[in-house]
Amino acid sequence: MSGLVLWKAEDGEEGAQRIAGRPAQAFWRRLRSSFRGVLLEPHRRAGDGRVSWSWTGPSDSASPGSAELADLRKRLAAGLVNLAAELERDEERGGGEALALHEGMQSLIGGLTAAPDAELAPFAVRTEMDWMIRSWGIVRPAAARRADESENELPAESVAALSAMVPAPLPALPVVAPADKKSAPGRRVVSWLLGGAVVLGLLALAYWGLREKPLKGLEAEPGQEAVLVSPPTASTAPAGGMSSAALHVGQEPFPTAAAGPVVPRIFSPQATASRLGGAPRSLEIPGKVVPVPMAYTGPISSPPEAEPRPPEVEADPNQGGHPDPVQASAGRVDQPPEGSDASRHEGFAEASSDLAGSAGVAQDALARISGERSVMPSEVTGRVGAQVRRDWPGSDSFGDLATASSSTGTSSPDAPVAVAPGVSGIAAQPKPVPAVPVKTNVGERDGAALLKPTAKAPAKAFRTRRAWTCRLGEWRLARTRDVALATVPSEVAAAGDAKEALATARRQAWEQVRAALPLSLRQPITRAGWVLVFTKATTAGGAPVWRMEPDGERRVQALAGTNRAELGWAEPLATGLVARLLGPDGVEWACVRVAEGGRTIAVHAGAEIAENAPWFEVRGGAVDASGRAAVEGFWRSLRSGWLDTRWQQDHSGEARRVYCFAVDPRAALPVEGVVALEHLPSGWALAREVQLDPSP
Amino acid sequence: MSCHKVARSFWPSVWTGAFSGAVLAAGLCFAACAGPARAPLAAAVVMVENHSGYLWQVEFFNRETTANVAAASVQLGPRERRRLALAPGGYRVRSWVAGAGEAERVSMPPRADAEVDLGGGRTYVWPLGTLLSEEAPDL
Structure with missing residues (x-):
């Protein structure tokens, strides 16, 4: 073997x-x-x-x-x-x-x-x-x-060397003639020597017998066997005469509560635990580091949806990200009333600057994946707004487009690209979407009857093929790499000293790894969304459009190409929204409902949608007034049940985006996975749990 | 002289010789137990405790010898504790996570080797653990 x-x-x-x-x-x-x-x-x-x-x-x-x-x-x-x-x-x-x-x-x-x-x-x-x-x-x-x-295969030179080492025969001992019986002194000497030799022989036997026993302090316990760990060698034999071979006696399980190999689980969100009936492994206390077994979940905690956002986040043009807990715990300032012109205008400006940066990533990815980077119908650019797109998909043209669309407030169904951008609603107080149970012809079987009917409702029935519900956990810091603690043998006086030494080493190691936390993961700005891939590519003039409910929704970034459409929003989303993807003939292709601050996404898709997936984006938080931290790392799945081989990553200097496509679009649900942006050098990751369930 | 006379003078001599030899051996034994020869029997005991779920390997190298041969090399399974007896002296000690597939997930401290002096008759404890072996401390 x-x-x-x-x-x-x-x-x-x-x-x-x-x-x-x-x-x-x-x-x-x-x-x-x-x-x-x-x-x-x-x-x-x-x-x-x-x-x-x-x-x-x-x-x-x-x-x-x-x-x-x-x-x-x-x-x-x-x-x-x-x-x-x-x-x-x-x-x-x-x-x-x-x-x-x-x-x-x-x-x-x-x-x-x-x-x-x-x-x-x-x-x-x-x-x-x-x-x-x-x-x-x-x-x-x-x-x-x-x-x-x-x-068994000794080389010839070794055999020769061994032969040379065989000692020569000892010279024959001289034959001593029997002593004369008359010699009494000689007999006495012989008898003395004989008796002494017998006693010494007995003592020698006793001594060698003792040497066979374990050394002091090594008494084997009952049922345990002494095992030679390392064979004694001439080079390691100390001068003291004791064999340098270390003996270990017995091996026993260390008495700890946890048994079995440790698999560093990143975290187990409450949703999973509660769904499975178990106790949560972590506590969500914003602004406080909560110890979690086998992992460290950091202070990346967004405030609850019902709480107003702290003022510094509102003032930050990179809004949409998670506030630093230290800053978040600072005082709050009264916010301008919702719907006021000032707040709307301010939020709109913030949204434009935010979208201007992220649109490049989104559209680049959209164009690259769909293979139609330069495709943009000219009628769209001319119809949507006064600010004509310079390019499709240009780096900042989407922001311009968003501005135009929102300012005009147009959301006509005939617009090939309906854009409802803006994130001003982030700063607003949460306001639940009113549920008006009105019977419509749209997706009744999917529970879409709660949607607000409008005159722009699709004329044709929504042929739902599949439905999903995606639940997103909170973004957390997680350790993806363990660190061995630097310990040495030490003489201890009490039984608990060793554990105390280990705890001290662990505390020091935690301080070191915390110091190595990348700046980009300290205050990240996160976005999330949903992407829909069409079954068949549409023509440039027949691209579907998004329709937002409530009408004029400005917090959502919406894109629709000829074979792919996607939604996106800065997290957390203050209130819910409904987005419908309408085909060129008015048939509803898909409906995406976002609720619970963006934590729950319900998707109903018709036969026109071949594949869909959530997407996530992390942008570096503001380092200082001069700019943002560059984001490093790669997206990966932290759970074996969710393969990331088909994920599409889109990396730029300031943002990392991933489209979490399933390996098999018809994969069995539910999927419980953890998506993480892992920074390999530091061993840190920004992770969140994602659950994909079939809608009832 | 007759045989009887020879036997009568021989056996007392044997007993005398045996007694003398016993006294001599006892003296030697006493000297061996009380003198410097007792030192090799007093080993330094090292209790190696694996507080993690990984497979660990620990090695002791005698500093007095230059050969790169470990005086002791032990693997410890998850949550296992072992007792080692070593000759007193100075050692270089190494420890690392040895499990295949586990080593990639564990960063070793920059200083892999450490030097310790183990005294005879003394007991030492060497706890092995990792950052995530237990709950994160409340920093």
């Missing part, structure tokens, strides 16, 4: 990659923490300079498949990222060769990850736990052979 591979790597030998003049394996101590579990540990022989790799694995040396090799490449790349972060810290402390090591490992790992399967496979070995890489830093790996076979 074990294999052993020997590889000779001598100075100057072709095939051994060198970093800063030394073999790459010589840096294992610095690489170990980053590549543990991926790269096998090298062992260098002091005598001949050989580097050996040993591992325990199945006796049959099966070749790795493509999936295993792909996983190996992924882990290698992750290890390189970790190494870069660690070397960056070393560099700050004056580590001179960090740059050379990083470059060397970048080349080494890059060569491995870029190698085709046939070339990478010889490096891959199957250990007891997972596939790993051996002979790294070597161009051609040596052939692996079983360790037990190698033990």
